[in-house]
Amino acid sequence: MKKILVLFLILGNLGAFAQNRPLVEEDFYRIVTLPIPEGVKLEVGGLAVMPDGRLGVSTRRGDVWVVSNPYMKNGTPPTYKRFASGLHESLGLAYIKGNLWATQRGEVTILKDNNGDEVADEYEAFQKFPLSGNYHEYSYGPVVLPDNDMIYTLNLGWQGRGVSLVKWRGWMLKVSPDGKMTPWATGLRSPAGFGALRNGDIFYTENQGDWVGSGRMTHLEKGDFAGNPMGLRWTSEEGSPLSIKPSDVPDTGEPLYEVAKRFPSIKVPAVWFPHTLMGISTADVIEDTFGGKFGPFEGQLFVGDQGHSKIMRVYLEKVNGKYQGICFPFREGFQSGILRMRWGLDASMFVGMTSRGWSSTGKDEFGLQRLEWTGKTPFEMKSVKSMSDGFLIEFTQPVNKETAKALESYKINSFTYKYHHNYGSPIINAKNLKIKGIQIAEDGMSVRLAIDSLRLGYIHEIRLEGLKNTDDRPLLHAFGYYTLNNINTSAAPLDLTKYAVVEKKAEAMAHEGHNMSGMSKGANVVSAKRVNEMPADWGGKVDQTLSVGTKPGLKFDVTKFQVKAGSKIRLIFNNNDDMLHNLVIVKPKTVAKVGEAAFKMDLDGEAKAYVPELDEVLFHTGLMQPESQETIYFVAPSTPGDYTFVCTYPGHYTLMQGIIKVVK
Numbered sequence: 001m002k003k004i005l006v007l008f009l010i011l012g013n014l015g016a017f018a019q020n021r022p023l024v025e026e027d028f029y030r031i032v033t034l035p036i037p038e039g040v041k042l043e044v045g046g047l048a049v050m051p052d053g054r055l056g057v058s059t060r061r062g063d064v065w066v067v068s069n070p071y072m073k074n075g076t077p078p079t080y081k082r083f084a085s086g087l088h089e090s091l092g093l094a095y096i097k098g099n100l101w102a103t104q105r106g107e108v109t110i111l112k113d114n115n116g117d118e119v120a121d122e123y124e125a126f127q128k129f130p131l132s133g134n135y136h137e138y139s140y141g142p143v144v145l146p147d148n149d150m151i152y153t154l155n156l157g158w159q160g161r162g163v164s165l166v167k168w169r170g171w172m173l174k175v176s177p178d179g180k181m182t183p184w185a186t187g188l189r190s191p192a193g194f195g196a197l198r199n200g201d202i203f204y205t206e207n208q209g210d211w212v213g214s215g216r217m218t219h220l221e222k223g224d225f226a227g228n229p230m231g232l233r234w235t236s237e238e239g240s241p242l243s244i245k246p247s248d249v250p251d252t253g254e255p256l257y258e259v260a261k262r263f264p265s266i267k268v269p270a271v272w273f274p275h276t277l278m279g280i281s282t283a284d285v286i287e288d289t290f291g292g293k294f295g296p297f298e299g300q301l302f303v304g305d306q307g308h309s310k311i312m313r314v315y316l317e318k319v320n321g322k323y324q325g326i327c328f329p330f331r332e333g334f335q336s337g338i339l340r341m342r343w344g345l346d347a348s349m350f351v352g353m354t355s356r357g358w359s360s361t362g363k364d365e366f367g368l369q370r371l372e373w374t375g376k377t378p379f380e381m382k383s384v385k386s387m388s389d390g391f392l393i394e395f396t397q398p399v400n401k402e403t404a405k406a407l408e409s410y411k412i413n414s415f416t417y418k419y420h421h422n423y424g425s426p427i428i429n430a431k432n433l434k435i436k437g438i439q440i441a442e443d444g445m446s447v448r449l450a451i452d453s454l455r456l457g458y459i460h461e462i463r464l465e466g467l468k469n470t471d472d473r474p475l476l477h478a479f480g481y482y483t484l485n486n487i488n489t490s491a492a493p494l495d496l497t498k499y500a501v502v503e504k505k506a507e508a509m510a511h512e513g514h515n516m517s518g519m520s521k522g523a524n525v526v527s528a529k530r531v532n533e534m535p536a537d538w539g540g541k542v543d544q545t546l547s548v549g550t551k552p553g554l555k556f557d558v559t560k561f562q563v564k565a566g567s568k569i570r571l572i573f574n575n576n577d578d579m580l581h582n583l584v585i586v587k588p589k590t591v592a593k594v595g596e597a598a599f600k601m602d603l604d605g606e607a608k609a610y611v612p613e614l615d616e617v618l619f620h621t622g623l624m625q626p627e628s629q630e631t632i633y634f635v636a637p638s639t640p641g642d643y644t645f646v647c648t649y650p651g652h653y654t655l656m657q658g659i660i661k662v663v664k
Contacts, residue, residue, distance in 0.1 A: 023378070023379075023473060023476060024476075025330075025331050025332065025333070025378075025476065026333075027374065027376060027378075028295070028373065028374055028376050028377070028378040028476070029295070029330075029331050029371055029372065029373055029374065030371070030372045030373075030374055031331070031333060031334065031369050031370075031371055032072070032348075032369060032370045032371075032372060033335065033367070033368075033369050034067070034070060034072070034078055034368040034369060034370065035077055035078070036080070036366075036367075036368060037080055040065070040080060041059065041061055041365075041366065042057060042059055042065065042366050042367075042368055043059045043060040043061055043354035043356055043365070043366040044057055044058075044059060044060075044339060044340055044352030044353055044354050044366060044367075044368060045058045045059055045060045045089065045090050045091035045092065045093070045339065045340070045352075045354070046058035046090055046091060046092045046093025046094075046102065046103070046340055046352075047093060047340040047341070047342040047350055047352045048093040048094050048095040048100055048342070049095065049342050049343065049344060049345065049350065050066075050095050051095070051345075053068075053069075053070070053071070053345060054066050054067060054068050054070070055067040055070040055344075055350060056083070056093050056095060056100045057093070057352060057368065058087070058090035058091070058092070058093040058102050059090065059354075059366075060089050060090070060091065060354055060356070061089075062085060062086055062087040062088060062089060062090060062104070063082055063084065063085045063087070063090075064082070064083045064084040064085070064087070064090065064093065064100060064102055064111060064120070065080050065081065065082055065083060066080070066081050066083045066118065067079070067080055067368075068080075068081070070344070070350065070368075070370070071344065071345075071346060071348070071370070081118055081119075082119070083100065083111065083113075083118065083119060083120050084100075084102070084111045084119075084120040084123070087102055087104045087109065088104040088105045088106065088107075089104060089105055089138065090102045090103060090104045091103060091104075091138050091139065091140050091192070091339075092139070092140045092141045092142060092152075094141075094142045094143070094144060094150075096142070096144060096150075099111060099112055099113075100120075101126065101142055103139050103140060103141045103142060103152060104139065105129070105131060105137060105138065105139050106128060106129050106130070106131045106139070107125050107126075107127065107128050107129065108125070108126045108127040108128075108141070108142065108152065108175075109123050109124065109125060109126065110122075110123075110124040110126050111123060112124060126179060127152070127175055127179060127181065129152075129154060129168065130166035130167050130168070130169075131166060132157060132165035132166045134157030134158065134159070134163070134165055135157075135158070136155060136156065136157045136158035136578070137154070137155055137156075137157050137165075137166075137169060138154075138155035138190075138192070139152065139153075139154050139155065140152065140153045140154075140155070140191065140192055140194070141153060141194075142175070143194060143195055143196055144196075145174075145196050145200055145202075146196065146198070146199075146200045147200065148177055149174055149175065149176050149177070150174070150175045150176075150177075151172055151173065151174050151175075151184065151194065151196070151202060152172070152173045152175065153171070153172045153173075153188060153191035153192075153194055153204065154168055154169050154170065154171055154173070154188075154191075155169065155170075155188075155189075155190050155191065155192075156169055156170045156188070156189055156190070156228070156230050156231070157169060158578045160578075160626060160627040161210050161421070161423075161626075161627075162189050162209065162210050162211075162228060162230050163230055164230040164231050164233055164234065167234050167237060168183060168231070168234060169230075169231065170186055170187070170188050170189065170228060170230050170231025171183055171184070171185065171186045171188060171231050171234070172184045172185045172186070172188060172191065172194070172202075172204065172220055174222075181239075182222075182239060183234075183237070183239050183240050183241060184202075184220065184222055184241070185220040185221070185222065185223065185224040185225070185226065185241075185267075186224075186225060186226070186231035186232060186234075186235075186242060187224070187225040187226030187227045187228050187229070187231060187232075187266075187267070188204065188206070188226055188228060188231065189206055189207065189209050189210070189211065189212055189228040189230075190206065190207045190209060191204045191205070191206060192205075192207075192282075192283050192284070192306075192339060193205035193282055193283045193284040193285050193303065193304065194220075194285065195284070195285045195286055195287065197287050198287065198289055201219060201323075202219070202220045202221075203217055203218065203219055203220065203270070203285055203301070204217070204218060204220055204226070204285075205217045205273075205282035205283065205284075205285050205303055206218065206226070206227075206269075206282065207280075207281050207282055208275050208280065208281075208423075208424045208580075209228075209423055209424065209579075210228070210421055210422065210423050211227050211228040211229065211419065211420070211421060212227065212228065212424070213256075213275075213416075213417025213418055213419065213424055213425030214272055214273060214274055214275040214417050214424070214425065215272070215273035215274075215275060215278070215279055215280070215281070215282040215305075216269035216271065216272045216273060216282075217269060217270055217271045217273070217282070217285065217301075217303065217314065218267055218268075218269045218270060219267070219270050219322075219323045220267070221267075222241050223241035223242055224267040225242060225244065225265050225266055225267060226266075226267050227256065227266055227267075227419070229246040229248075229249040230246065232244055232245055232246045232248075232249070233245075233246055242265070244265050248263075248265075249263070249266075250262065250263055250419075251420055251421050252419075252420070253418045253419070253420040254418070254419060255416040255417065255418065255419060255428070255429070255457055255458075256268055256269075256416075256417070256419040256457075257416070257456065257457025257458075257485070258457065259419050268457070268485055269483060270316060270322075270323035270324050270325060270483065270485075271314055271316070271324070271325050271326070271327050271481075271483050272327075272417075272459045272481065272483050273303070273305075273312065273327055273481070274415075274427075274459060274461075274481050274603075275424065275606065276599075276601070276605055276606070276610075276650040277461075277481070277602075277603065278305070278312055278327055278329070278481065279303075279305030279307060279308045279310065279312060280305065280307035280308055280650055280651050281305055281306040281307035281308070281337070281358070281651075282303055282304070282305055282306075283303070283304035283305060283306045283337075283338050283339050283340070283341075284303070284304045284338070284339065284340050284341040285301055285302070285303045285304075285314075286301065286302055286341050286342065286343060286349075287299070287300070287301050287302075288300055288301075288302065289343075290343070290347040293347035293373070294347050294348075294349070294373050295373045295377065295378075296377055296380075296382060296396045297313060297382070300313055300314060300315050300316075300383075301313070301314040301315075301316065302314070302330065302341065302349070303327070304338035304339070304340075304341050304351070305338060306337035306338055306339055306354075306355075306358055306360055307337060307358070307359070307360055307361070307650075307651040308332070308360070308361050308650075308651060309332070309333070309334040309335070309336060309337055309338060309353070309360045309361045309362030310329070310330070310331060310332040310333070310334060310338070310361075311330045311331045311334075311338065311341070311351070311371070312327050312328065312329060312330050313327065313328045313329075313330040314326070314327050314328075315328075315382070315383040315384065317383075317385055317386065319386050319485070319486040319487070319488050320486040322485060322486055324386070324482075324483050324484065324485045324486060325384075325482070325483065326381075326383075326384040326462070326480045326481060326482040326483070327480060327481050328380070328381060328477050328479075328480040329477040329479075330477070331371060334351060334353060334362050334367070334369060335353060335362045335363070335364040335367035335369060336353035336354060336355045336360055336362040336363075336364040336365065336366055336367040337353055337354055337355040337358055337359070337360030337362060338351055338352075338353050338360075339352060339353060339354055340352035344370065347373070348370050348371060348372045348373075349370065349371040350368070350369075350370055351367075351368070351369045351370065351371060352367075352368055353366055353367040353368070353369070354366045356553065357552055357553040357554075359553070359554035359651060359652060359654070359655050359656070360651065361599075361651055361654075363654070377396050377397065378396060378476040379395070379396060379397045379469045379471075379473055379474070379475055379476055380395070380396045380475060380476050380477060381393055381394070381395060381462075381464065381475065381477075381480055382394045382395055382396045384462060384480060384482050385488070386482075386484065386486070386487055386488040386491075387448065387450075387488055387491040387493075387494075388487060388488060388489050388490070388491045388492065388493050389436075389450045389451065389454070389493045389494055390435075390436075390437075390448065390449040390450045390451040390454065390494065391448070391449050391451070391460075391462065391482065392446060392447075392448045392449075392491075393446060393447045393448070393449065393462070393464070394445060394446045395444075395445055395446065395447075395469075397445075397469045397470070397471075398443060398444030398445055398469060398470050399440065399444045399445075399447065399467060399468070399469055399470070400444075400467075400468045400469060400470055400472065401440050401444060403466055403467050403468045404438070404440045404444070404447050404467060405438055405440060406466060407435060407438070407501045407502065408466055409464060409465070409466030409467045410435055410438075410449065410462075410463070410464055410466075410467075411432075411461075411463040411465070412432070412433040412435060412449070412451055412460060412461065412462055412463070413430065413431070413432055413433065413460070413461040413463075413603065414429075414430070414431050414433055414454075414455045414458040414459065414460045414461070415427045415428065415429060415430040415431070415458065415459055415461070415603065416428060416429055416457065416458045416459060422625060423579070423580060423625050423626050424580055424606075424625075426606045426607050427603055427604070427606060427607065429458070430603065431453075431455070433451050433452060433453055433454070433455075433460070434451070434452040434453070435449055435450070435451055435452075435501060436450040436451065436452050436494075436496060436500060436501065437449070437450035437494045437495075437496045437499040437500050437501055438450075438499055438501050439494055439498075439499040444470065448494055448499075450493065450494040450496065450499070454484060454487060455484065456484060456485065456486070456487065457484070457485060458483075458484060459481050459482070459483055459484075460481070460482045460483075460484055461479060461480075461481055461603070462479060462480050462481075462482060463478060463479045464478050464479070465478045465479075529611075529617060529618065529619050529620055530619070530620050530621065530622065530632060531619075531632055531633045531634065532630065532631060532632060532633070533633070534570070534633050535633060538568055538633075541568070542568045542569065542570040542633070543563075543564065543567035543568045543569065544563055544564075544567055544568075544569055544570070545569075545570045545571075545572065546558075546561050546563070546569060546570070546571045546572070546660075547571075547572045547574070548571065548572070548573050548574070548583060548645070548658070549573075549574040549575075549576050550574070550575055550576055550577040550581060551577075552577070553655075554647070554652050554655040554656045555655065555656060556583075556645070556647075556656060556657075556658045558658060559657070559658035559659065560658060560659050560660075560661065561658070561659070561660045561661065562660075562661045562663060563636045563660060563661070563662055563663075564636065564662075564663060564664070565636055565637060565638050565639065565640055565662050565663065565664055566635060566636060566637075566638050567635070567636045568633070568635055568636075569633065569634055569635070569636050570631060570632075570633055571583070571619075571621075571631065571632050571633075571634070572629065572630075572631045573621050573624065573629065573630050573631075573632070574628075574629045575624035575625070575626060575627070575628050575629070576626075576627060577626055578626050579626060580623055580624065580625065580626070580649055581623075581624055581647045581649055581652065581656070582609050582610060582611065582620060582621050582622065582623045582624060582647055582648060582649060583620065583621045583624075583645055583646075583647060584611055584617060584619075584620040584621075584645065584646055584647070584648045585617075585618045585619040585620065585634075585643055585644070585645045585660065586616050586617055586618060586643065586644050586645075586646060587615075587616045587618060587643065588641045588642050588643055588644070590614075590616035590644075591644040591646050591653065591657060592653075593614070593616060594612060594614060594616050594617060594646070594648060594653070595646060595648055595653030595654065596653075597612035597614060598610045598611065598612050598648035598649070598650060598653065599650045599651070599653075601650075605650070606623065609621075609622050609623035610623060610648045610649050610650060611648060612648070618634070618637065618643070619632060619634040620632070623649065636660075636662055637662050639662070640662050640663055640664055641661075641662055642659050642660075642661055642662075643659070643660045643661075643662060644657055644658070644659060644660075645657070645658045645659070645660055646658075
């Protein structure tokens, strides 16, 4: 009897623990992995949901597969059949008028199964794109618009910077069902993700690179210029909706919003995705049109990230006729780098992935998964809307009013990026913003914040770390980033005679200001661990010179050196890749700790070159632009062992490693 009683007590305690444990993303959105047959390299480039329930998948290796039973009904596995092969890196797929349409590098191809054997026997060229042979000339699409026209995007080439070597590279093109092509917009760099809303409005996502300080999403209308000038070399061609030239574009290093005041041809982004804080390589964008079947975010957008293997959520609004909005974290933990997302017939989301050459936090080289809503509603910021003097934050569940009225529950920062020809940008002009007033809705479903000194054209970080719901649970994701291009002046200011808040103590504000001050200084601060000139007491001589370069696929071109303990070392790091890298030398068996710490660095991560302040870090370079070089000097450790050199740029450290073997 006592044993039974003890068992009931244990089970009861376990149940209480389960009820009180912190809730995680998996409780609300479940990832289901589709098994892939051995030997099938399903590096997903395109996805197409077919009306009979099957799923079309195109791959970077040039195959198109048809997956039957992708929903794995009754626990039965899916089956795969190769439908087409021999394509040139197909990075887009759609099901149109009974056929699969694949976009390969130089052509849109209609794949036809004329004899009904579920294998394409006719490859019909629908549209052709010029190619120079440059490896970076990817092509994407089609996305079908509500009027049945289709849109495609063409990647720039790469020669140490983005280049448009042949016509329409760096453009979005609109093509009618009869094949008539219309140049739509340019200023694109690497436009892998794009889509159309139910109302026909077109959005595309961009990756950090030259002229692009951070990932962003832009509403593209006909004749828009999104910022990268390389595609402008074709504006004199017939059909171009623009006339500006590359030489017309300012290159001052000012924020993009400020440049657009003087050069209104530039279309500013609707939403910025702060680099590493949200993701590092934005991909597909899709709209939730399922009326609540995928959770409480109907009408919002979901944006994949290839480098961070995750999905972000975007709420958009129009202010003064222009789009702007906020991005939130949504779901992490996918098996590889997300490139494609498509809605299934059951309101679940298919997610197609690849990472070969484009490293990701997901460990697998490729993958196919499905995201399902469990039916439970997470406590989240549902939306953030611009007010005349701040923001209105709406929630999915009522807030605990005691936590909602506490000033320490909130933190608002603002910052932006440089617009220039360089690759990426550090965070600049960062500033803490003071909260003047807090109004809590009677039903607890929203909070309005009055904020001092809102900044037009800036990204506003909204953090609600102390907020809880009426069940005393915190927000699943307590932060988001609002891009404020226009202020909603139609909303009356908050009545501060009723809702003003008590100011923080002066010393607390000074401390916060200190935390933000380093963010605007720029990257690559020199430290004792980064010595760029030979020490004077070396007498002009080194014992050994090490030269390290990079290779595609997030690799160093040399992965092993041997040096003597205590020797004087000159290390030359040549970043001949097309993305940012650093080189950090760490103590033996500490690379995971250092890499994870770099991944978690906050707003000032780029200013510190993603080198965490840890004893495990011995020596390092700065954060290096593509096609740049740096030399550092150091004395090799006195203790023999295998010391790792690694790139700690977020998402890189798991692959980009080498060993310096120190011997006596």
